[in-house]
Amino acid sequence: MKLIYTDSLVIGAGLAGLRVAIASKERGLDTVVLSLIPAKRSHSAAAQGGMQASLGNTVKGMGDDEDVHFQDTVKGSDWGCDQDVARMFAHCAPKAVRELANWGVPWTRVTKGPRQVVVNAEKVTIEEAEAAHGLINARDFGGTKKWRTCYTADGTGHSLLYAVDNKAISMDIPVHERMEALSLIHDGKRCHGVVARCLVTGELRAYVAKSTTIATGGYGRLYEVSTNAIICEGIGQALALETGVAKLGNMEAVQFHPTAIVPVGILTTEGCRGDGGLLRDKDGHRFMPDYEPEKKELASRDVVSRRMTEHMRKGKGVDSPYGPHLWLDITLLGRKHVEANLREVKEICENFLGIDPAKDWIPVRPTQHYSMGGIRTDATGQNPQLKGLFSVGEAACWDMHGFNRLGGNSLAETVVGGMIIGKYVADFCQQNTLEIDTGLAESFVAKVQTEIDTLVDGDGSENPFELKQQMQRIMMDYVGIFRNGPELDKAVSELQALLKRANALGLKCKKRHANPELVEALRVKRMLKVALTVAAGAAARTESRGAHAREDFPQRNDKDWLSRTLASWPDAEALSPQLDYEQLDVMKMELPPGYRGYGIDNAIAHPDTEKREQQITDILDDLGEGADRHERQSALMPFEVPESLTPKNERLSEMLEQQVAGEAQ
Amino acid sequence: MSQEATKGRMLTFNIFRYDPQEPGDKPKMVKYQLEETPGMTVFIALNRLREEQDTSLQFDFVCRAGICGSCAMVINGFPTLACRTLTSKYPKGEIMLMPLPGFELIGDLSVNTGKFMRELAERLKLWLHPISDDIDVHRLEAPMDPAEAAKLYELERCVECGVCVSACATAQMRDTFVGAVGMMKLARFELDSRDGRELEDFYHVIGNQDGVFGCMTLLGCQDNCPKDLPHMQQIAYLRRKMAVTLV
Numbered sequence: 001m002k003l004i005y006t007d008s009l010v011i012g013a014g015l016a017g018l019r020v021a022i023a024s025k026e027r028g029l030d031t032v033v034l035s036l037i038p039a040k041r042s043h044s045a046a047a048q049g050g051m052q053a054s055l056g057n058t059v060k061g062m063g064d065d066e067d068v069h070f071q072d073t074v075k076g077s078d079w080g081c082d083q084d085v086a087r088m089f090a091h092c093a094p095k096a097v098r099e100l101a102n103w104g105v106p107w108t109r110v111t112k113g114p115r116q117v118v119v120n121a122e123k124v125t126i127e128e129a130e131a132a133h134g135l136i137n138a139r140d141f142g143g144t145k146k147w148r149t150c151y152t153a154d155g156t157g158h159s160l161l162y163a164v165d166n167k168a169i170s171m172d173i174p175v176h177e178r179m180e181a182l183s184l185i186h187d188g189k190r191c192h193g194v195v196a197r198c199l200v201t202g203e204l205r206a207y208v209a210k211s212t213t214i215a216t217g218g219y220g221r222l223y224e225v226s227t228n229a230i231i232c233e234g235i236g237q238a239l240a241l242e243t244g245v246a247k248l249g250n251m252e253a254v255q256f257h258p259t260a261i262v263p264v265g266i267l268t269t270e271g272c273r274g275d276g277g278l279l280r281d282k283d284g285h286r287f288m289p290d291y292e293p294e295k296k297e298l299a300s301r302d303v304v305s306r307r308m309t310e311h312m313r314k315g316k317g318v319d320s321p322y323g324p325h326l327w328l329d330i331t332l333l334g335r336k337h338v339e340a341n342l343r344e345v346k347e348i349c350e351n352f353l354g355i356d357p358a359k360d361w362i363p364v365r366p367t368q369h370y371s372m373g374g375i376r377t378d379a380t381g382q383n384p385q386l387k388g389l390f391s392v393g394e395a396a397c398w399d400m401h402g403f404n405r406l407g408g409n410s411l412a413e414t415v416v417g418g419m420i421i422g423k424y425v426a427d428f429c430q431q432n433t434l435e436i437d438t439g440l441a442e443s444f445v446a447k448v449q450t451e452i453d454t455l456v457d458g459d460g461s462e463n464p465f466e467l468k469q470q471m472q473r474i475m476m477d478y479v480g481i482f483r484n485g486p487e488l489d490k491a492v493s494e495l496q497a498l499l500k501r502a503n504a505l506g507l508k509c510k511k512r513h514a515n516p517e518l519v520e521a522l523r524v525k526r527m528l529k530v531a532l533t534v535a536a537g538a539a540a541r542t543e544s545r546g547a548h549a550r551e552d553f554p555q556r557n558d559k560d561w562l563s564r565t566l567a568s569w570p571d572a573e574a575l576s577p578q579l580d581y582e583q584l585d586v587m588k589m590e591l592p593p594g595y596r597g598y599g600i601d602n603a604i605a606h607p608d609t610e611k612r613e614q615q616i617t618d619i620l621d622d623l624g625e626g627a628d629r630h631e632r633q634s635a636l637m638p639f640e641v642p643e644s645l646t647p648k649n650e651r652l653s654e655m656l657e658q659q660v661a662g663e664a665q
Numbered sequence: 666m667s668q669e670a671t672k673g674r675m676l677t678f679n680i681f682r683y684d685p686q687e688p689g690d691k692p693k694m695v696k697y698q699l700e701e702t703p704g705m706t707v708f709i710a711l712n713r714l715r716e717e718q719d720t721s722l723q724f725d726f727v728c729r730a731g732i733c734g735s736c737a738m739v740i741n742g743f744p745t746l747a748c749r750t751l752t753s754k755y756p757k758g759e760i761m762l763m764p765l766p767g768f769e770l771i772g773d774l775s776v777n778t779g780k781f782m783r784e785l786a787e788r789l790k791l792w793l794h795p796i797s798d799d800i801d802v803h804r805l806e807a808p809m810d811p812a813e814a815a816k817l818y819e820l821e822r823c824v825e826c827g828v829c830v831s832a833c834a835t836a837q838m839r840d841t842f843v844g845a846v847g848m849m850k851l852a853r854f855e856l857d858s859r860d861g862r863e864l865e866d867f868y869h870v871i872g873n874q875d876g877v878f879g880c881m882t883l884l885g886c887q888d889n890c891p892k893d894l895p896h897m898q899q900i901a902y903l904r905r906k907m908a909v910t911l912v
Contacts, residue, residue, distance in 0.1 A: 037725075038779025040825055041733040055806075095802040101809075102800045104793030104857065106817035109809050134808025152818045158732070159821060166792035169783065177779050178771075200771055201686065229728045263704060266730040321703065340815075344732065351731055351749035352706075465716040509721040513686045514772050517720035647803040655805065 001445050002205045003438065006032040007429045009193055009209035011181045011236060014042035015157075015414035016393025017215030018164045018173075023422025024211075025171045029429050032207065034179040034196055036231050039165045043217050043229040044414060047157025048269035048344050050139060050149035051415070052408035053093035056651050057110055057135040059126050060147035065651065066090040067629055068145050071591060073409060076143045076300055077402025078546035078556060079593040080250070080564070080584075084379050085400045087590070087639040089409075089416050094649040096416045097136060097150050104163040107136040108151055108341075118276025118333055120296065121286070132652055140274040141407040143300040149408035154269050154344045157411055164415070179205075182522060184212065184239050184246075184389070185444045191389035192435060194239070195448045197522075202513035204448060206441040210429045211388050213381075213421075214239060218371030218394040219251075222531045224472040226368040227260050227267040236395040238526035240375045241533065246385045247566040247580070249376035249397030251530070252537035255405055255547045256305040256481050257369030263322035264352055265367045268345045270407040273297040275341060277330040279308065280361065281316040284327075292598060302404045302547040303598045305366035309481050312365070320363065327361035334358070366481055370394065370410060372401045372547065373534070376566060379640075381421030385568075388428065392421045399564065403546025423642040452512070455521050460506035464521040467498055467505070471524070471531055474498075479535050484551045488539035495535055496575040499528045533567035533577045540579055541565060558593045558606035562586065586612050590637035674701040676752055678714065679761040680722070684772045694761075695719075707740065707747035707760070711774075723773035731891065734824030737831070738774050739763040744828040746891045747774075765831040778827040782846070789843060789870050791850045796861040813858060820853040820899065822892045829896060832885030841875045845886035845896040848877065852899040855906065864910045872907045880904075 008024035010017045013035035024031040035042070056064040069090040074081055101107055112133035114125050119140075141149040152159040168175070178199040185192045185206060193208040216236025220228030240246040258279070259268045273279075278286050279297055291307040292299045299307070308326055311317070317324025330338060330345070335358040338346055342357070349357040375383060375391035377398050383389040392398070393414045398421075400413060454460075478491035502525040509517045543557035544550050563581040570578055586592055586608035593609055595601040619635050627635070630648065676699050683692035697714050708729045715722045724747075727735040731749040738747050741761050752760065768776035785791065800807075829845035836842045851867055854860045871877050877900060886896040 037727055037735065038782065038825075040782070041727045041735050041779070043728070043733075045824075046728050046730065046732045098800075098802045098804075098806045101806050102793075102795055102802070102859075104854075104859070106809075106814045106821060106857075108818070109811040109814045111811045134810060136806055137811075152814075152821075155818065155822060158824075159818065162821065163793070166786065169786050170790070170792040175783070229733065231727055264706075264729075347731060351751075352704075354751075465720075507720070511684075511687070511721065514684070514723055514775075515721065516715060516723060650804045652805060 001442055002203065003441060004032065004205060004207045005434065005436065006030045006207065006209045007434070008211050008213070008425055009207050010034070010213045010215060011194060012215035012217065012395065013039035013175050014044040014215060014217060014393065015161055015164055015411070016418045017213065018168045019415050019418025020213050020215060020392055020422040020425055021173050022164070022168055022171060023419065024426050024429065025173050027426040027430065029426060031173050033173060033175045034181055034207065035175050035177050036180055036199070038177050039168070039175050040161060042161060043232055044161045045158045046229060046267070047411045048154040048267065049141065049271035049274065050151030050156045050408050051097065051160070051411035052141070052144065052148045052406065053097040053150055053412060054090065054146070054148055055094050055097065055136055055138065055150065056146070056653055057132045058138050058147055059128055060140065061138050062653055064146035064148055065629070066649070067633065069093065069148060072144045073400060073406060074591045075596050076404055076406040078404055078596060079558070079562065080253070080402025080545055082379065082399045083589050083591065083637060084639045085398050087637065088379065088420055088641050089400045089413065092416045092420055092641060092645050093412050095645060096412070096419050099419070100160060100163055100415065101136065103167045105159050106152055108153065110135050110137045121276070121278055121332065131656060135652060139271060140298065141270055142273065142295070142298040142304065143406045149274065151271065153340065154271050154342050160411065160415065180519070181239060182448050183444050184243050185441050186243050186245070186386055187440060188245055190387045190435065192437070192440065195444050197448070199519065200514050202515070204445050206445050208434070208436055208441055210432050210434050211390055211425050213390040213392060213425055214375055214395050215392045216395045219530055220368050220371060222472065222475050222527060222534065223368035224476040225265040227257055227265055228368070233523055233527055234530040235523060235526055237374055237530050240383065240389070240391070241529055241567070241569045242526065242572070243386060244568065244570045244572060246383050246389060247376045247568045248533055249373055249399060249564050249566055250403065250537070251373035251533040251567055252541055252548055252565060253372035253403045253546060254368060254534065255301055255370035255372060256366040257301060258304040258308055258366050259328050259364040260367035260369070261348065261353060262320060262325040262363040262365050266348050266352060267369070268328060268348065268362060268364065269342070270301070272328055272330050272342060272345060275337065276333055277328055278332070280327040280329050281311060282318045283316070287311050287316065294597070299598055300404055301407060302549070305481055306549055308366055318363065325363045325365040328364045329361045330357055331359055331361070370405055372403060372405055373397050380424035381417070382424065382428070388432070390421060390425050392417045403548055420641055420645065423644070451522070452518070455505055455507055455518060456510050456512060458506060460504040462501045462505045464505055464517065464524045467502055468520065468524045468527065471495060471498055471528055475531055475534070479538055482549050482551050483538055485539065488535060491535040492532065492539055495528060495532050499525070499532065499575055502528055529569060536577055536579060537565045537567055554602065556603040558609065559604045562593065562606050588637065590633070674758055676701050676710065676758045676760060678710065679759070680774070681763045682773050683770065685770055686772070701752055701758070705752045707750045707752065707762070708736065710752055711747070723771065723775045725775045732824070734826035737765050737778070737826040737828050739765060739831070744831045744889050746826060765827050767831045767836055768827055776827070778825065781827065782825045785843065785847050789847050789851060791847070791854070793854060793857065793859060794861050795859055809858065817853060817857055820849060820856070820894070823849055823894060824892060826891060828889050828891060829886035832889040834883050834885065835879050835881050839875070839879065842879050843871060843876055845900065847871070848900050848903055849894055849896060852903055855903070864906055867903070868907050868910045871903065872910065877904045877907050
C-alpha cells in the first residue's frame with residue numbers, strides 16, 4: 001500500500017479547494033490537492049455571471065454594504081441559512097474580490113460618465129462618478145437590492161479559476177490529477193485522510209493528513225438534466241455519508257436555474273436577465289410582470305423557476321420535441337452588448353442551437369443547477385461529527401444559502417469560504433499532530449480493494465450505466481421543482497430498489513487500470529445513497545421553503561420547520577438514511593423570519609419571532625442614535641472571522657463622504 | 666438545424682483505440698455504428714457508444730458545454746472540441762476520431778493535457794508577478810483602465826484545450842516548443858500593468874527557437890483555436906517586443 005503523508009489534504013481542485021490549499025501553504029504547511037481532472041477544468045470555470053461583493057463602486061451600487069448583502073442573502077435563503085455564516089461571508093466578500101484583483105483577475109472596471117443600460121425593458125442612461133473610474137464594476141442580479149455582482153464579461157468563473165490555480169502553481173502546491181477519493185479514513189471521531197484510486201493506473205493509495213477538506217462541488221448529476229459538469233456527482237457528499245458518522249445538511253434543498261437551453265441543459269447566465277433580458281411565452285408575451293410585478297425577471301431563482309413552470313402548465317409554453325419551453329430574449333440588449341458582455345452565451349447559442357442570440361430568442365426552461373445541501377459544517381468549516389474533516393464550497397452545508405441561493409453568491413462562496421475556512425484549516429493543522437495508524441489506513445484500503453475485486457471478478461449482472469440513468473430519471477420526475485408526498489414516497493421506494501440492485505453490479509470490461517465502467521460502478525452505489533438523502537429529506541419536510549416547494553404543503557412553516565435537515569447513514573446495509581433535525585434559534589437571529597417579498601405572505605410564524613423583534617427594538621433603543629451601523633450590528637449578533645480578516649471594508653462612498661465632511665470643516 | 670433531415674440516420678464512427686498500459690495492445694481503428702438523434706453532438710454519441718457498445722472506451726469530457734477545454738480531439742482531421750461538435754455537421758455520416766497528437770496518451774481518445782499545461786506554467790512562470798506584494802485587501806482596490814481590463818479578459822479566454830499545440834507543425838517537430846498557448850499567456854501578463862516583469866524577463870523564457878523565433882507562421886493555432894484567440898497577432902507582438910530587447 002502506498003501511503004502519502006501531508007498536513008493539509010484537499011479533495012477537489014476547484015476554486016474552493018484551491019483557495020483552502022493556498023491558505024494552508026501560506027502558513028508553511030505541507031499541502032496536497034487531489035482532483036479527478038486538471039484543476040483548470042473544474043466546474044468553477046463554468047460560472048459565467050459573477051460574484052457578489054458589496055463594493056458599491058457603481059452608481060447603482062451606491063449605499064450598498066455588508067448589511068444589505070447580509071439581508072439579501074438571508075431573505076434569499078428563505079430564512080433557512082445560518083445567519084452567523086451569512087455575516088462572515090458578507091463581511092469578507094469585498095476582501096476576496098480585491099485579493100483576486102491582486103492575483104490577476106481582470107475584473108470589468110467602471111468607466112466614468114454616462115452609459116446606456118436596459119432596466120425593465122427600457123433603455124436608460126446612468127452616469128458613473130468620476131471618482132469610480134477604473135474601480136471594479138458590478139452588474140444587477142436576481143434578489144439583490146443593489147447592483148453587486150462583480151464580473152469579467154460572462155467568463156467570471158474562468159477568470160477566477162485561472163487566477164487562483166496560477167497562484168497555487170506559483171506556490172508550488174501539488175495537484176494529484178486523475179485521482180478519485182473513494183473512502184475517508186477515520187476512527188469514528190477523527191478523520192485521518194482518504195483512500196484514493198488513480199484513474200489512469202488503477203493504483204489505490206492512502207493519503208494520511210492532519211486535516212481533510214472536501215471541496216468536490218455539488219450533486220447536480222443525480223438529476224437527468226442539469227447545468228452541472230458531468231463530474232458533479234455528489235461523491236464528496238457520499239464520502240462523508242459512508243463514514244456512518246458525519247452528517248449531511250439540507251440535502252433536499254436543490255436549486256433549479258430558470259434559463260438553461262433546451263434540450264441539453266447548458267446554462268445561460270442570470271446576467272442575461274440582470275443586463276435586461278426578458279422571458280417570453282409562446283405568444284411572445286412577457287409574463288413575469290403578471291406574477292411578480294415588483295421584481296419581474298429578477299425575482300429569486302426559485303421563484304422565477306416556479307413561475308415559469310406554472311406558466312407552462314397553463315399551456316403557455318412553446319411546444320418542442322423535448323417538451324415545452326419558454327423564450328429568453330436578449331435581442332433588446334443590442335449586438336454590441338451581447339458580443340462583449342455575453343459572449344459565452346453567444347457561443348453556446350451558436351454551437352448548440354445554431355441561433356444568433358443578438359437576433360433570435362433562446363429556448364430555455366428551468367433545469368437543476370445548484371446544491372444548497374452538503375456536508376454539514378460549523379462556522380469554521382469543520383464537520384461537527386468528525387474532527388479534522390472540513391468542507392467548503394458547494395460540497396458543504398456551511399450554510400449561507402439555506403433553501404435558496406442567490407445568483408452570484410456561489411462563486412463568491414467558493415473564494416470567500418475558502419479564504420475564511422482555509423485559515424481555520426491551517427489553525428487546525430498547527431494545533432493538532434498527525435496521527436498515523438497504518439493499520440487503520442490499511443483496513444480502509446482493503447475495504448475499497450474488496451469492493452473493486454467483487455465488481456471485477458464477481459458474478460453480478462446489473463449494468464451501472466442503466467442504474468444511473470434510472471436514478472437520474474426518478475430524481476427528475478419526482479424530486480423536481482414542484483414536489484408532493486405521493487411522488488416523493490415513490491422516489492424513495494424506487495431509489496431503494498435501485499440501491500438493492502446495486503449490490504449485484506457486474507462489469508463487462510475487466511481491466512483494473514483505466515476502466516470507465518469500473519469508475520461508473522464505484523460511483524453509482526454512492527450516488528444512490530446521496531440521492532436517497534435528497535428524496536427522503538424532501539419527503540419528510542412537510543412545508544415549502546425556498547427551492548423546496550411542496551404542492552401539498554404550500555406554506556413556509558416556521559413554527560415546525562425552522563430547522564436544518566441532517567442526514568446520516570449509520571448502518572451501511574440499510575436502505576434509508578437516518579434523518580435528524582437541528583433547530584435554528586430565532587432568539588439569536590439578527591434578522592428574524594419575515595416576508596420575503598414574493599407572492600402572498602403565507603408563512604406560519606415561529607413563536608419566538610415577535611419576542612425577538614421586540615428584543616431587537618429594545619437593544620437598538622438602548623444603543624441610541626449615536627451608534628454607527630457596525631455597533632448596531634455587533635449589539636444584535638456578534639460574529640467572528642479569523643483575526644486577519646476582521647478590519648472594516650473601505651468604500652468609495654464613505655471616502656467621498658469623509659472628503660465632503662473634511663472640506664466643510 | 667434540420668431535425669427531420671438528420672433523424673434516424675446511421676452514423677459510422679471510426680475510433681482510434683489503444684491502451685498503452687495493456688501488455689501487447691497495438692494501436693488500431695475500430696468501427697462503430699450508431700443511429701443519429703436530433704441535436705446529437707460527439708459528446709452524446711461517445712457516451713452512448715460506451716454505455717451501449719463498448720464500456721472500455723476512454724475519452725474525456727467535463728463541462729460538455731465548450732467551456733472547460735477537456736474534450737479536444739481530432740475529428741475528421743481537424744483538432745477541435747468534441748462536446749460542441751454536432752454530428753449533423755458531417756453530411757456523409759462518417760466521423761473519424763483520433764486523440765490529440767503532441768500529448769502523452771492515456772488511452773484511446775484521452776490525452777494528458779493537464780500535465781503538459783502545468784509543466785508549461787511552471788517553466789514559463791505563467792502567473793501574475795505583482796509589482797508589490799504589500800496590498801491591503803481591506804482598502805479600496807487600485808484602479809485599472811477599463812479598456813486594459815477588457816483587453817486582458819479577451820486574451821485570457823484560453824481554455825488550455827491543447828488544440829493549438831496539436832495543430833502546430835513546430836510543436837510536433839520539437840517537444841520543447843512552448844506553442845501558441847504559452848505565448849498567448851505570456852503576452853497577457855506582459856500587457857498587464859499589475860505585472861512587474863520586464864521585457865528581459867520574458868526574453869529569458871521565449872526569446873529563442875523554443876519561443877517566438879521558432880514559430881513558422883503556418884497559422885494552425887489561429888485557424889483551429891476554439892476560442893478564436895488572436896494567436897498570430899500576439900506572437901507577432903511578442904516577436905517585435907523581443908526584437909527590441911536585442912537592440
